[in-house]
Amino acid sequence: xxxxxxxxxxxxxxxxxxxxxxxxxxxxxxxxxxxxxxxxxxxxxxxxxxxxxxxxxxxxxxxxxxxxxxxxxxxxxxxxxxxxxxxxxxxxxxxxxxxxxxxxxxxxxxxxxxxxxxxxxxxxxxxxxxxxxxxxxxxxxxxxxxxxxxxxxxxxxxxxxxxxxxxxxxxxxxxxxxxxxxxxxxxxxxxxxxxxxxxxxxxxxxxxxxxxxxxxxxxxxxxxxxxxxxxxxxxxxxxxxxxxxxxxxxxxxxxxxxxxxxxxxxxxxxxxxxxxxxxxxxxxxxxxxxxxxxxxxxxxxxxxxxxxxxxxxxxxxxxxxxxxxxxxxxxxxxxxxxxxxxxxxxxxxxxxxxxxxxxxxxxxxxxxxxxxxxxxxxxxxxxxxxxxxxxxxxxxxxxxxxxxxxxxxxxxxxxxxxxxxxxxxxxxxxxxxxxxxxxxxxxxxxxxxxxxxxxxxxxxxxxxxxxxxxxxxxxxxxxxxxxxxxxxxxxxxxxxxxxxxxxxxxxxxxxxxxxxxxxxxxxxxxxxxxxxxxxxxxxx
Numbered sequence: 001x002x003x004x005x006x007x008x009x010x011x012x013x014x015x016x017x018x019x020x021x022x023x024x025x026x027x028x029x030x031x032x033x034x035x036x037x038x039x040x041x042x043x044x045x046x047x048x049x050x051x052x053x054x055x056x057x058x059x060x061x062x063x064x065x066x067x068x069x070x071x072x073x074x075x076x077x078x079x080x081x082x083x084x085x086x087x088x089x090x091x092x093x094x095x096x097x098x099x100x101x102x103x104x105x106x107x108x109x110x111x112x113x114x115x116x117x118x119x120x121x122x123x124x125x126x127x128x129x130x131x132x133x134x135x136x137x138x139x140x141x142x143x144x145x146x147x148x149x150x151x152x153x154x155x156x157x158x159x160x161x162x163x164x165x166x167x168x169x170x171x172x173x174x175x176x177x178x179x180x181x182x183x184x185x186x187x188x189x190x191x192x193x194x195x196x197x198x199x200x201x202x203x204x205x206x207x208x209x210x211x212x213x214x215x216x217x218x219x220x221x222x223x224x225x226x227x228x229x230x231x232x233x234x235x236x237x238x239x240x241x242x243x244x245x246x247x248x249x250x251x252x253x254x255x256x257x258x259x260x261x262x263x264x265x266x267x268x269x270x271x272x273x274x275x276x277x278x279x280x281x282x283x284x285x286x287x288x289x290x291x292x293x294x295x296x297x298x299x300x301x302x303x304x305x306x307x308x309x310x311x312x313x314x315x316x317x318x319x320x321x322x323x324x325x326x327x328x329x330x331x332x333x334x335x336x337x338x339x340x341x342x343x344x345x346x347x348x349x350x351x352x353x354x355x356x357x358x359x360x361x362x363x364x365x366x367x368x369x370x371x372x373x374x375x376x377x378x379x380x381x382x383x384x385x386x387x388x389x390x391x392x393x394x395x396x397x398x399x400x401x402x403x404x405x406x407x408x409x410x411x412x413x414x415x416x417x418x419x420x421x422x423x424x425x426x427x428x429x430x431x432x433x434x435x436x437x438x439x440x441x442x443x444x445x446x447x448x449x450x451x452x453x454x455x456x457x458x459x460x461x462x463x464x465x466x467x468x469x470x471x472x473x474x475x476x477x478x479x480x481x482x483x484x485x486x487x488x489x490x491x492x493x494x495x496x497x498x499x500x501x502x503x504x505x506x507x508x509x510x511x512x513x514x515x516x517x518x519x520x521x522x523x524x525x526x527x528x529x530x531x532x533x534x535x536x537x538x539x540x
Contacts, residue, residue, distance in 0.1 A: 034320045038063055041316050046072070047254050047327045060324065069327055070139035071313050077321040082148055083141075087230045088198035089177040093148035094155060094170045096121060097226070099281065103160065104128040104135045105143055108226070115171040121159065128165075129158035140228070141325075148172065179230075182208040186391070189363045190217035194238070197230025197285040202237035206266070209241065218365035219273040225303060225352065229284025232261065232312075239289050240264035242274065242298040247334040249288045251312055260334075263292070273383075274299035275359045278344065279352055283307035290344050291333030300362070300383055301346040303355040310340030347381050350403060357400035364388040372418025373441060379414035380407050393438050398482025405437060434479060435512050435532050442530040448513070450538040453504040457513055461527075464494040466520040474499050475514045476535075478506075485511070494522070508539035 038060040042050055046067065057063040064074040075083060085091045095114020098105045105127040110116050127135055130146040138146075147155065151174045159166045179201040182192040190212040194201065232249075239248045240263035247260045276299045278290055287306050293299045312329035330340055337344075350358045364386040366375045376387040385404075392401040408415055416423035417440045430436040433444075448455075459474065476485040476499065486502040505511065513535050517527040 073325045075323040080323040092151040119168045119170045126160040180204045188218040190220045193223040197234035202234040223277045224282045224286045225279040226281040227286040235285040235288045237264045248292040250332045251329045276301045278303040283309040295334045302348040306343040308343035375418035377416040378408040380411045442532045445533040447534045449536045457499040460496045464522040469520040473516045473518045479510045509537040511535040
């Protein structure tokens with residue numbers, strides 16, 4: 001038996017040479033029985049010393065579970081195949097993305113065409129049971145074992161929806177979700193979403209990057225939100241597009257022995273501004289890539305602190321065809337920064353719903369070397385960003401834009417306004433006028449103070465206008481929330497229109513009444529400039 005055993009040194013050396021963050025290395029140890037095989041592996045390779053009580057358990061499953069490590073798991077042969085397929089996002093299951101919470105499993109999203117959608121599951125539902133088995137307290141690794149299964153089979157789930165408890169019978173379907181997708185957004189930004197680091201993710205990333213680069217993007221957004229990890233090799237490969245063959249990650253075993261992994265060398269390397277998006281569900285291989293990007297300053301990171309899974313698991317096969325996944329190493333960023341239970345802090349904190357919007361705004365590109373009209377430039381954390389004010393003015397970007405302005409002020413208050421001749425400082429008389437950050441090139445009209453809640457706004461143009469362009473050009477919005485107030489329009493004559501809020505304004509509310517220069521005259525000419533008026537509603 002001793003002759004056929006794999007030594008600890010040989011396994012560690014092999015781990016340093018290859019492949020997974022959640023399943024680094026597969027090897028078989030031959031012994032008198034499966035229980036002894038597992039005992040040998042756990043005793044010699046687990047990241048911490050193991051008690052005799054654990055080693056003397058009567059089944060492999062009990063032995064692994066007694067480690068109290070959510071990342072060390074026993075798999076039957078079929079469970080192992082399902083696990084590997086899940087990394088590649090190929091599996092048969094009910095079709096939901098989920099997160100583990102104290103009450104069970106919260107449905108983050110329901111995949112289109114899935115059994116879950118057919119049965120009526122909704123985002124926000126909490127699955128508490130599957131086929132009579134409580135899901136409360138199970139680790140993220142264990143949940144799929146109860147929700148996935150052979151195509152065409154069914155699973156009965158119990159769901160909490162608000163105060164109600166509902167029962168569903170869901171038919172499992174084959175689900176194949178791409179691990180990486182990309183597109184050009186806002187006409188100049190290459191957006192790439194990496195959902196998992198599967199076996200073919202790096203190749204797909206390279207192909208998508210080549211296709212997007214043909215469109216000459218000005219910058220890139222790499223989205224790692226909700227990416228739980230996957231193959232280390234994929235992370236190393238992708239890292240090479242940003243940092244070349246520099247060190248991507250350091251690993252350390254329980255004896256303190258260390259090794260480094262370097263990025264792949266590619267024929268192209270991204271040399272334009274890059275933003276990474278992370279959140280609390282960005283884990284494992286996602287943290288390997290993000291940690292390297294942050295250490296080398298290769299991208300600006302926006303979002304939430306990452307999960308903090310700085311542990312490496314190795315997959316060992318046993319002679320009966322089953323597997324155990326054991327935590328065998330800790331990993332660190334290239335500069336040696338701790339990741340486990342710490343995570344990676346972004347440069348710019350923003351919640352999920354705002355992080356992408358912040359990234360889009362910070363990815364503006366004025367293009368023209370001289371004319372910067374319609375743009376704002378901010379310096380944040382030593383980096384310069386251009387913001388397209390046409391985006392910033394849109395209601396959905398309101399909170400994100402204010403987060404940026406707040407961050408810019410914290411970083412030194414270097415904010416420039418674009419003009420036809422380049423960048424200029426904000427004139428002192430406008431520094432305390434918030435509207436100016438949205439409409440610096442618009443003409444400020446007289447403030448409308450103490451207006452009634454049922455105020456009707458009358459606009460008179462200097463010449464006859466094309467009425468079809470007026471309704472889309474006049475806006476009234478809440479200066480505190482960015483909410484657009486629905487308006488109706490009554491034309492008094494060809495030059496004069498009344499803009500009437502469909503609902504009463506708020507007592508003491510503050511608004512901006514805006515006439516955009518998209519109003520067209522009957523002669524075909526547009527307004528020379530837009531106008532903006534500050535509106536203050538009378539209080540109680």
